[in-house]
Amino acid sequence: MRRLLSNRNIFTRSTKAIHPSPRYCILALLVGRLLGGAVQEQAASPDAPRPGVATPGVRRSMADVHPQATFNVEGQPDWMVVTDDAVWVTSSNVNHVVRLDAKTNQPTTIVTVGKPCSGLAAGFGSIWIPSCGSHSLVRVDPQTGKTQTQIPVGPADSEGGITVGAGSVWMASDKKGVLARIDPQTNKVAAEITIPSGSFAPVFADGAVWITSTEHNLLTRVDPQSNHVVTSIPIGLQPRFLTAGAGSVWTLNQGDGTISRVDTQTNKLIATIQAGIPGTGGEIAFGEGSVWATVFEIPMSRINPATNAVVQQWRGTGGDSIRVGHGSIWLTDIAHGKVWRLDPKLP
Numbered sequence: 001m002r003r004l005l006s007n008r009n010i011f012t013r014s015t016k017a018i019h020p021s022p023r024y025c026i027l028a029l030l031v032g033r034l035l036g037g038a039v040q041e042q043a044a045s046p047d048a049p050r051p052g053v054a055t056p057g058v059r060r061s062m063a064d065v066h067p068q069a070t071f072n073v074e075g076q077p078d079w080m081v082v083t084d085d086a087v088w089v090t091s092s093n094v095n096h097v098v099r100l101d102a103k104t105n106q107p108t109t110i111v112t113v114g115k116p117c118s119g120l121a122a123g124f125g126s127i128w129i130p131s132c133g134s135h136s137l138v139r140v141d142p143q144t145g146k147t148q149t150q151i152p153v154g155p156a157d158s159e160g161g162i163t164v165g166a167g168s169v170w171m172a173s174d175k176k177g178v179l180a181r182i183d184p185q186t187n188k189v190a191a192e193i194t195i196p197s198g199s200f201a202p203v204f205a206d207g208a209v210w211i212t213s214t215e216h217n218l219l220t221r222v223d224p225q226s227n228h229v230v231t232s233i234p235i236g237l238q239p240r241f242l243t244a245g246a247g248s249v250w251t252l253n254q255g256d257g258t259i260s261r262v263d264t265q266t267n268k269l270i271a272t273i274q275a276g277i278p279g280t281g282g283e284i285a286f287g288e289g290s291v292w293a294t295v296f297e298i299p300m301s302r303i304n305p306a307t308n309a310v311v312q313q314w315r316g317t318g319g320d321s322i323r324v325g326h327g328s329i330w331l332t333d334i335a336h337g338k339v340w341r342l343d344p345k346l347p
Contacts, residue, residue, distance in 0.1 A: 048257075048279045050257065050276060050278060050279060050295060050297050050298055051257075051276040052275075052276040052277065052313050052315065053274065053276050053301075053310045055309070058310055058311060058313050059315065060312060060314045060315070060346075061314065061315060062299055062314050062315065062317055062318055065314060065340075067340040067342055068105075068328060068342060069340075069341040070340055070341075071089075071100050071105070071107055071339040071341070072107070072337060072338060073089060073091055073096075073098055073100075073107060073337055073338065073339055074094050074096065074098075074337060075094035075096060076091055076092065076093050076334045076335075077089045077090070077098070077332045077337060077338065077339050078090050078091065078092060078320065078321050078334055079117070079119050080323040080332070080339075081119075081121055081127065081323070082122070082324070082326070082330070083122045083127075083142060085102055086099050086100055086101050086102050086108075086142075087099075087100045087323060087325060087326070087330050087339075088100070088120055088122070088127055088142075089321075089339055090117070090120060090129070091116075092115050092116055092117055095113060095115060095116070096111065096112065096116075097110070097113055097116050097120070097127070097129055097140070098110050098111075099111075099145070102325070102326040105341065109142075109144075109145040110145070111127075111129075111140050111145045111147075113131050113133070113138050113140075114131050114133020114134045115131060115132040115133035116129050116131055116132075116133075116138075117130055117132035117155060117158040118130040118132065118155035118156075118157065118158055118159065118161060118162065119155075119160060119162040119201070120162065121162040121163055121164050121169060122142070122164070123164030123169065123184070124164070124169075125141075126139045126141065126142065126184070127139075127142050128164070128169055130154065130155040130160070130162055130171060131150075131154070132154070132155065132158050135152075135154030136150050136151060136152055136153065136154055137150070137151040137153055137154070137155075137162075137169070137171065138151075139151065139187065149187045151188070153180050153182065153189055154173065155172065155173065156171075156172040156174050156175045156199070157175055159200060159201075159240065159281075160172055161200065161201035161203070161241065162202070163202045163203050163204045164204060165204025165205075165209065165224065166204070166207070166209075166224035166225075167184075168182060168183060168184070168190065168224065169184060170202050170204065170209050172199050172200050172202065173189075175197065175198060175200070176197050177194055177195045177196055177197040177198075177199060178192050178193070178194065178195065179193040179194075179209070179211060179222060180192055180193075181193065181224075181227065193228065193229070194229070195211060195213070195220050195222065196213040196215070196216045196220055196232060197213070197215055197216070198213050198215020199214075199215075199218075200212070200214060200240065201240055201242055202242075203249065204244075205244030205264055206244070206247070206265070207224070208223060208224065208230070208264070209224060210222075210242065210244070210262075210264075212235075212242055212251055214238050214239060214254070216232075217234060217235060217236065217237055217238065217239065217255075218232040218233060218234060218239075219232070219233045219239065219242070219251060219260070219262055220232045220233075221267060230267070233262055233267055233268070234269070235251055235260035235269055236251065236255065237253050237254075237255025237256040237258070238253055238254040238256075239251040239252070239254070239260060240252060240253075240282075241283045241284050242284060243284045243291065244286060245286030245291065245305070246286070247264055247265065248261045248262060248263055248264060248305070249261075249262045250291050250303075252277075252283070253278075254278060254280055256278055257274075257275055257276050257277045257279070258272050258273060258274055259272075259273040259284070259291065259303060260272055260273075261273065261305075271308040273303055273308050273310065274310075275293060275301050275303070275313075276298075277295045279295060279296075281295060281296060281320050282295035282296075282320060283320065283322050284322070285323050285324050286324065287323075287324025287325065287329075287344070288329070288344035290303060290304060290305070291305065294319040294322040294331060295319060296319050296320060297319075298313060298315050298319070299315075299316065299317070299320075299331060299333075300312070300313070300314040300319070300322070300329070301313045301314075317333060317335070317336070318331060318332070318333035318335075318336075318338075319331065319332070319333070320332055320334050324344070327344070328342060328343065329341070329342040329343075329346075330342075
């Protein structure tokens, strides 16, 4: 799922080469914050410098981090989802999805899926796996690891997401702007909702589906009762991955390395947090009272929702996917085939 860059000893999502997008070109100009709006500043290069933050007392080193457990995962471990008893992780280059047992700290079940991509979701007694290999959505029994069904709807982009809520599974299925609503009772697409183009990563929070448009610098709210867009909120440059917590949706903005915070009650942008982590890849999660973001070179940044500021930031090896669950931070080290389980109270 990654390719090794010749000029930097890191991996980035290789499916970018399979599904090229002009928004990642250094000289590409973005469409304005509103559809049809004014032209924005230049897009960030995938190799853009990541300065991080310079606040005194914030910077730390990954060399000082000692995992509670280390899972060796064949290939390039990436997307993760937390369940009641485990964490599941994809490894696209070997066509695997692996269950990491939260009690024994051992990898157990291995499910074979063609190029799993664009996130993982758990719900309705299943693990939901977008496949860039078969251009479908694979439903798997978490107890047996067996495929329950394969739904003929594929992700809009390899770098997206999938979420569950309101009795449905939600996934962007067309980069032109389509959000697919999948009924887990029938395993069929129940609705296709028109959303801004270039929307790829959804999350369900506070009774709504929220999805970022990387192309238009928007966070869109979809009402699951009416299957219509409620509003689209201008946020940071090139938002992609997002998470929910503390009454807000938080987006990782790849274009400028900021994190946008949107209040789910008012639909208003209430903070733009300078994190200094621009460029492609990365991920963001909420848990243990904090927001956690990851990119290569700066594998972890912790944001305090009370202050809307980065309060700890670790530099060094690892990163690109992060989740919180079972009292721990789960962080991939994709370049070395590992998943780390970390204490969220890291000094």
